[in-house]
Amino acid sequence: MMDNMETVISVNGLTKQFGSFTAVDHITLQVGRGEIFGFLGANGAGKTTAMRMLCGLSYPTAGGGTVAGFDIVSQAEEIKRHIGYMSQRFSLYENLTVWENLNLFATIYGMASKDIKSKAEEVFKTLGMENMRNTLVKEIPLGWKQKLAFTAATLHSPDIVFLDEPTGGVDPATRRKFWEMIYRASSQGMTIFVTTHYLDEAEYCSRISIMVDGRIKALDSPARLKEQYCAATMDEVFRIVAKDAKRSD
């Protein structure tokens, strides 16, 4: 993170213990406004647990911090209104139309209904989805679903959007279109916090952290990580850092 950047995520010694198992073990990180932060790790490293704490869905057992300026322990409800969340596995209701999905998610995020209408019209126009608004989501192609899922998570203009494996199982062309959407959102000042198993996508991030067995083992820009580990690609960096992982989710 650059020094003059406004911090939107700041956590210190964040820890989550389930009985004798330490899922997340004293992680410390800062993310600046507009950054694309890649949160990588092997299966079972503790990414999902850490992300749940950042989203205000789970309390840390030690450590703490702020997300979008709110305390993750005492202001979890406030956090939920100032972030967006999207995952590949579940993000849209297949049996609702495009408009119904947008309306539902925006309402849950606390937007006023007149704002939803005008903002949705604007978005339909930019995305070229005007003639799709009354189509059931299960009938639209995957590429559109992805755009819509991202839009549903960001219509309320959150400070930060959390993307949990947003491109799992998606073809190379559609994955790339999705990343262009991330680039655009980030250039407009939105902070992106993203997990992925596609390591070419790690190269597109401003900074990367790699979690191994609950701890952050590496944290820097892709270029500096590659230099540090004498690796040509992020794929190599990941294999070096994650190869001794003991846990597998």
Next chain:
Amino acid sequence: MNDIIEIQGITKRYSKLTALSQVTLSVPQGSVFGLIGPDGAGKTTLYQILTTLLNPDEGTATVAGLDVVKDFRRLRTVIGYMPEKFSLYPDLTVSENLQFFASLFGVGVNENFDLIAPIFGQLEKFPGRMAGALSGGMKQKLALSCALIHRPSVLLLDEPTTGVDAVSRSEFWDMLAQLKEKGITILVSTSYMDEAERCDRIALINKGKILDVDTPQELIKGLDKNLYNASASDMYPLLEALRRLPGVDDCYTFGATLHVATRDGFNPAEAILDLRRQGLADARIYPAKGNIEDLFIKLAKNDG
């Protein structure tokens, strides 16, 4: 080499949607054959037909000489199938699941244990754990063990590595290589293009149609022609600028660089000058090596 799976003109429709359209494919015995395509391409439908869970509307298919419609009972005993979604019994333990699948196929757990020992070995620490409480990686190993317990001739794996990290994916492919050594034919689908390169042969599938079938090496031949890398400190403006340049067919992100697919006559030196005039002072363009991912993007684009 004999073909152990033969698919001839298979078509499958779901009301308005044509999931598979005139699919013809042969899978050589003892090979690792990759079915490469995005979500919605028709891969799962093809698996369901080969496993006799669905009947085709048109065409025929045989596995180990057994017809998917007429010989469905016998066919089920020669295949091992791992569907994309975890399909073991979450409320049975690890060893109960294995015993259950063995008894379904009328074999004992020990009979073919040598086949699954390297995979199941990693689960032996917790035989009494409920399958539903296992980690993703462990569930996958148990599912693979259960699919192999009757020593099938053909193993059918539908997207076994979606959502799996890079290190575990490599390990999974190492396991497949060992199974191949034991004479088992493997048909595996994936949306990870790097995995395509570990297959003996691959079929690229999109929107229900087979786009191309060959060895990965043969498929990417000729792809390097007119393909370039491009980089600059500001990548997104570079991407947009390249797309506007004459002679550029397509431009897309490719890890740390961009790949630029160009037409004959494209001059990289001129293009660099042009980009510099547009303010991209450190723009570089140099030849790239194409892989399956480039091929897929190209075929998907031509296909609309």
